[in-house]
Amino acid sequence: MSKELKQLIALDLTKNISRKHICQDHFVSDVTVQRVLDKYTKQVKPSFHYLPKVLCIDEFKSVTSHLGKMSFICVDGLTHRIIDVLPSRQLDHLITYFKQFSKKARHSVRYLVMDMNANYGKLIQKVFPNAVIVTDRFHIIQHIHRNLNTLRIKEMNTFKKEEKAYKHLKKYWKLLLKDAFDVNDTDYHYHQSFKTYLTHAQILDRLLDYSPVLKQAYEFVQELRYAYRQRDFESFMEVIHHIDPSLPEWFRKKFDIFKTYQNGIYQAFTTPYSNGITEAINNHIKVIKRIAYGYRRFSYFRLRILIIQHHSQWQKKNVKKVVNG
Incomplete structure (x- = not known):
């Protein structure tokens, strides 16, 4: 096999295409491509004398x-x-x-x-x-959203599937995970399930009216999100420590992990990494x-x-x- 062909195979291996396609494009066997790939081993060997800051x-x-x-x-x-x-x-x-x-x-x-x-x-x-x-920071906000969404599902399942509350909580769940400042309160659109024109803010209010527990959890999450957006570590932890005791115990316990990792959260709020x-x-x-x-x-x-x-x-x-x- 010529050096030129080896170079073409080596270049194709740096692209996100399968070895099967490389074989077909160059009319070679998979073993040939594998031998060229093996030669990359030395090139990607890590240096044990350097680690980043x-x-x-x-x-x-x-x-x-x-x-x-x-x-x-x-x-x-x-x-x-x-x-x-x-x-x-x-x-x-x-x-x-x-x-x-x-x-x-x-x-x-x-x-x-x-x-x-x-x-x-x-x-x-x-x-x-x-x-x-x-x-x-992504995992902080993901943990907050995941637990609010779990509570929404539990509250939704207290209704029968034929009821409007069940259908609305299932259809418009994304509004509950939005930042309150990003929920549109000016543009009216016709919503078939409500049989009227409503803004997203009005739909959100109706969703929260279906469940007092969900409304309390939503307000708690919004306080957390505001502190998160402001990178205010003290306010964030204060909200965690003063979570409403009327919320379900399993929900409150889910946020204890932030107490365990509060040092890491502080660094997340104060560094750009x-x-x-x-x-x-x-x-x-x-x-x-x-x-x-x-x-x-x-x-x-x-x-x-x-x-x-x-x-x-x-x-x-x-x-x-x-x-x-």
Whole structure:
């Protein structure tokens, strides 16, 4: 096989297309494409002498193995470059992996951006002694919305399916999750289920009239959202500590997690760092996996993730290194 053909295959491997299509386009076997892919291994090997100041970590659904279905990803929060992708999110595996980095590299990490996962927090004690946890803002608001929506479903199910209250709470649920400031109160539209012209604000009022409990929870959530939008940590925690005792116990307990992670929430409100880039990369990984109809071997899945995500940095000289191997 000529070097030119190897270069074309190597370039195609940096694009989000399946190996099957690469084989068809270049009239080669899958084994040939696999051999070219194997040569990328050296190019994506991490440097154990560097870690970024801001380290974003998360997990995603990967290949099924003896280590579980979930894999681990860590990203540079400033350059948005993937540091590495690991086959397991288990704490002992993560500690073993990060211990390979030099002490200077590990001590250079100042912020560990993550969701509300207790296991990841233990990395601070064992691996990154100079870092503080930053709770991802997306997961804060997601937790608030998820629990309000669960309460809506419970209240909705107290009505019969034929009743208007059930139908309205099911159809217009998105209005309950909107910020009160974003709910339109000027534009009237005809709504068949109400048989009249209403604004979104008027529909919201009718939904809340169906359930006093839902109305109390909605007002509580709006107070939280206002403090969140203002990045007012003290007000946010004050609302959490003074939650209405008349709300269901299970609902109140769901917000105790914010007390546990209040230090991380404080950092989320006072620093600009978030896991937004990691969530975006996770979505790209889902696309890579879907286009390939899944992967059986994690090593090949990892290689494709790294070379596709870093495709802009794969200059012609890098492809030549792969080909000349």
